[in-house]
Structure formats: C-alpha cells, structure tokens
Amino acid sequence: MRLRQIGLGVTLALSIAFQAHADDGQTAYDKGDYAGALAYWQPLADRGDAASQDGIGSLYALGKGVPQDYAQAIAWFAKAADQGLPKAQFHLGFAYLRGDGVTRDRNMALGWFRKAATQGYQPAQSMLDHMN
Template sequence: MRLRQISLGLTLALSIASQAHADNGQTAYDKGDYVGALAYWQPLADKGDAASQDGLGSLYALGKGVPQDYAQAIAWFAKAAGQGLPKAQFHIGFAYLRGDGVTRDRSIAIGWFRKAAAQGYQPAQSILDQMN
C-alpha cells in the first residue's frame, strides 16, 4: 500500500513538472519567444504531452520559430486531439474549416468543434454558434 502511494505521488509530481515546462513554453510563446517555446515544447511533445503537442502545432501552423508547415501542424494537433485536448480538437476543426493542410471540409470541422465544445471549450462553441 505504501509503495502504491509513493508511486502515485511520483506520478503526480512528474505530471506537475511536465505541466510546468509546458507552461514555460506558453510563457515564451506569449512573449514572442517562439524559439524558446519550441525548446520547451519539443521534448515534452516527443514524450506525449498533449499541451506541448498542441503548442508545436501552433508554431508550425503560424510559422513562428519554424518554417510554416501545415502538415506538421496537423500531425501535432492530431496527436494532442487524440488524447482529448479540446484546444487541439478546435485547431483541427479550424484547419478543416479553412483547408489549412487538409482538404477543406465543413462537416469534419463541425465534428471537431463539437468534440471540443462538449468538453466546455468556449471558442469551439462560439464558432459553432456562428456557423449555424
């Protein structure tokens, strides 16, 4: 029982540490330090951190700190969306709405927006309201 508590505590601590690094990436991004954001997010994204994967997707979609590459953006957004991150689901929906790196498809976009909105992600609900 004690070993299980220690293991759970260690898992939680590592999760918090990972989130702290992802937050550092967001702070760098918000300051316009896109290379710094990339440096924080890349190793975490490679290890499966959804927030960092979404962050990398944003860098590639916008060409911030990296060459603009919609295929890379979609690949990173898809990894994060597959883990249920609503922000990434919204980003994929937006890509389908605009045709950025994927074939433009309003129906698929709506499906992604609905997934994000179902989790309470307000920007997704707002765009759904505008689309109706």
C-alpha cells in the same frame, strides 16, 4: 499498497513538473520567443504531453520560429486532439474548416468543434454558433 502510493506520488510530481515546463513554453511563446517555446515544448511533446503538442502545432501552423508547415501542424494537433485536449480539437476543426494542411471538410470541422465544445471550450461553442 505503499508502493502504489509512492508510484502515484511520483506520477503526480512528474505531471506537475511537465505542466510547469509547458507553462514556461507558453510564457516564451507569449513573449515572442518562439525558439524558446519550441525548446520547452519539444521534449514534453515527444513524451506525449498534449498541451506541448498543441503548442508545437501552433508554431508550425503560424510559421513562428519554424517554417510554416501545415502538415506538421496537423500531425501535432491530431496527437493532442486524440488525447482529448479541447484547444487542439478546436485547432484541428479550424484547419478542416479552412483546408489548411487537410482537405477542406465542413463536416470534419463540425465534428472537432463539437468535441471541444462538449468539454466547455468556449471558442469552439462560438464557432458552432457562428456556423449554424
């Protein structure tokens, strides 16, 4: 039992540390330091951090600090969306709505927007309201 508590404590500490780094990436992004954001997010994204994966997807979608590459953006958004991150689900839905890196598909867009809205992500709910 004691070993399980230690393992839980280590897991919690690591998740807090990963979140702090992901937040550092967002801070860099917000300041226009896209290379800095990528440097923070890349190792976390490679280890499966959904927020960092979504951040990297945004960099590629907008061509911020990296060449614009919708295929890369979709790949990163999909990794985060499949983990249930509503912001990434919204980004993926938006890509399907516009046809950025994927075949334009209103039904796929609606599906991703619904997943995000179900989790209370307001931009997705607004998009659904606008589309209906």
